[in-house]
Amino acid sequence: MLGGTTSQAINTQYYQAVFDDILSRLYPTQCECGTRCDRPMPSRPYSVRCPSCLRQKSKLAHTPFRNLRIPQWMAGYAVEESYHRHPQVITASELSRRLEINYRTALLLKRRIQLLASEQLKRIYPLIRQELETAFPRPYKLPAEGNDVRPETIDRPVVHADTMVLFSASQRANKGRKRHRNRGLTSSIYLSERLGGHQIGTLCHVMGTKQGWVLIDSVPDLRANTVGPIIRDRLPRNTAIFTDEAYTWLYRIYPNHRMVNHSKKSADRRFKYARDRWCQNGVHNQVSEGLNGSLKKAMRAYSYFRPQYSTLYLNEWAFFKNLRYFGLERLAENSLAAENPVVRRSRTGCLIESARDSAEGGNGPCGASADSIFRQKLPFTRLLEPYFYRAERIPGASQRPHARSGSASPELERILKLAPFASLREAIQSCRAFWAASSLPYQRAKQRKYARLANHLWDRIQSRDWHYLSDLIAETRIDNRPLMRVLRRWADTGIIELRDLTPGPSKKHAIEYGFRRLLPGAVPLPEILYRQNRKEFLEETEKWQNDR
Template sequence: MSTFMLLGQVDYPLVPIPEGRQVQQLGSERRDDYLSHQTYPNRNGNKLFPIAHELLSKQTEVKVPQDLNLSITNTFTPFASTKSSSQSPSRPKPLTEEQLKEKRKNPAINIDFFTGLTKKILNDFYPKYCPNCPGKLLTKEISTQPELIRCEGCRYLTSRISYTPLHHFKLPLWMFGYVFLESMIQHPKVVTSTEISKRLRISYKGAASLKKRFQVFASQQLPKYQKLTYDALDREFKDFSLPPDEDTDITEIMENRPYVCADTVVLYSASQRANQGRKRYRHAGSTASIYLSDKLGGRQVGTLAHTIAVKQGPVFFHSVPNQKMNTLGPIIQNHLPLQTPLMTDEGYPWLWNIYKSHRSVNHSAHSKDARYKWARNRWSKNGVHNQVAEGNHRLLKTAFSSYCYIRPENSTRYLNEFSFLKNAHVFGLDVICENGSVGASDDVRMVLLLVRRRDVVDYPLVPIPEGR
């Protein structure tokens, strides 16, 4: 007996029946008349397409699959009033350009300002030069087509968004500047695709594409901050080394120097329930929680992030598949000079012969007093701790809770975006601009220069009148 036959035999009152009233059984035809009666507008709310109840049982053929698989399309035979039985329902016409502008009109957003901000970003980070005039920067704009740019000398014409993160960008240019500035200001809170969709009044698919383009931009600019950090640490710790005795207190030695920590954290994991009750025995440590059981395929479903953080300074996150030396070693070596004092937990025993100033703290140290289980100095001992990385882990987990879940193949883009925004507040944006002398309005230049750590950014959403 099918499920629909069982459901059809259940007859219960939806509305309480007053006393003294008799319940009359309705046949299939009278029940259809009752449901589509004009006194019940909620049964047939669409007045443009009324239900022809006398034709429902004759010319409507609905095939319900037995396995209730929703991926199988139900066949439907349209009414006789249509011209052709094979004609599909008409799709809504796309909105015109004027209707799109009216739909996206928001009095709280200064479109001219964000358009100038987007052009400033493209000119500074992706400058275009004329191939006919050596060293000639393309700056002349076309008023009717803001995505085009021309050479003032030979009239060479090209697109300002080609071969940039905005390649084949179909949305208005000001939307990228809006996402860029909102992400900078709201950091460490992240700007999700849903928030972008609601604020800019665009589809979720367009908002997700816009978010992805900003992440690509952040990923391309992040190596510049990596080089700045590497050079700064190389100058700071030139000919520096910690005492060879690891029991020496280094608190005073590291008091006025950059404190560098490294650690790993699991952002999204596969629970034992996701493994259908199986225990994760193949992978040890934190890696066990990001892989499914071997009998379920053993694929990675969680995200394991590696953190390299400087106290009150830059931070770099990387998505890694495991905690092995061949995986974490090249990452650390590309970000930190060999003479840098590096503080970690005991998960990096292979660093002692590579970084001479490497120190570790035992987070599992037991107390010598029988009254207590853990030692008091298991988090910080002799001035050695990795609380800088742990603090960034707390910041990262709090921010990424807005995303709910991220696939492992997309985790690198999200981590690069978060690292870029963090480092932009530390270094600023002017230090990584390839061409910072391109002309722009004063308010746009103020935004690009003052987005620093502990600075207050006040940008005009609406043009400010003169004299204010």
């Protein structure tokens, strides 16, 4: 019906029934007599009755809808609408318009749905594991690498994993400054260092099967230490996993992991890339590309969310996808088998740890450990906390030099006591003094820039052989002046031995230097002062001119 008030336009009885059904399946209330309390009481909307002993129980306590202050059918509407719309989503502002409630109220309702999704996802993990263990039993092996896997994978749920970025920090958001610290995908979710360097975009790790389930995690980066545990927690060992070439470390844990080389070069000189760059021997990544596409499209409806809330939004999307795949029936079965609410309640009844403590205890990047506060009498908003993604600030250059100079390695401490490294000891001390003193921002920035360059160079001269400036310039394409500054400072302090190999004094000879490290290999590069004022600069130039 068009027009009229909301309650006339929406079939509230229907949505009330939907709400009651979902609650009694996903959060069943068990009576002391052992029966499930699911008989609604028309005159008491917040209670349910036990069908056998007629005891009354609270309907909403211990569910994500505790202390719900709006009519219950609205929650039913929000759940059903999210389910039917998937892969599209319903936003808080749309809920607010549709239900004619305040935006804040609508957002709270949205958060309740997200909490429901996050809690129920934990019931889905065992279902996924079960499915994979059946399809890929213990000794299962894919054909050896290089053979066609198509016959093996055609009717098996191969897991496809990939990563994608939501709300990337564009150049414009960075106020036109380029990004320096990070490379590739990771760079685009962090603001540039000069603007604080904190995370503003969301990096999602997506795993899924063809027309099946999906698992999405919000991650700070793509290192093996971040992504590895997520995969290990969710997937059994013999699962076949197809990814792009970013997962070079995965084969160590998963023998059935295969990568497709998207930048495979063609053997034919006429073409740059090989014809099979998207699919090699039946190994492809189309499923996760498709998932990424629909996830990206869905999340565009939100226009933006902060990384802190990313887990909630991603869990919501993943939950409704999985719900469509597994069905409410299987989820409800699992919920009954998983726990007996009466036992849990009496066990945690008197000894309630604070939500913060239990939230901080062993939470992964996806925040999947809210079990201990699952059924406590806490306000609803506190229940969300374990699902917050803790946006990590990448340790920016502003903190790094302090950290490094503060905690020198024991090996370095030992070396600094030796006589040949006395000048190095002095240099480190004067660098510490520089950071401790009230130096100007541009001076600090200069020092940081050189320190970064120095670390970059240090990684390149790990061996104690002779290296040459011209090679270094050709490889790194860095201007020779900052390079020379670093090398000269290193030579001054005895970190390296530097020799001028320029053939003659005239300007027409290209300068050439050879250098060799004097510090042992195990020692990290100590930070020394590279920044110079005008006077120091002139003095240094003169000294090196005279040495010629």
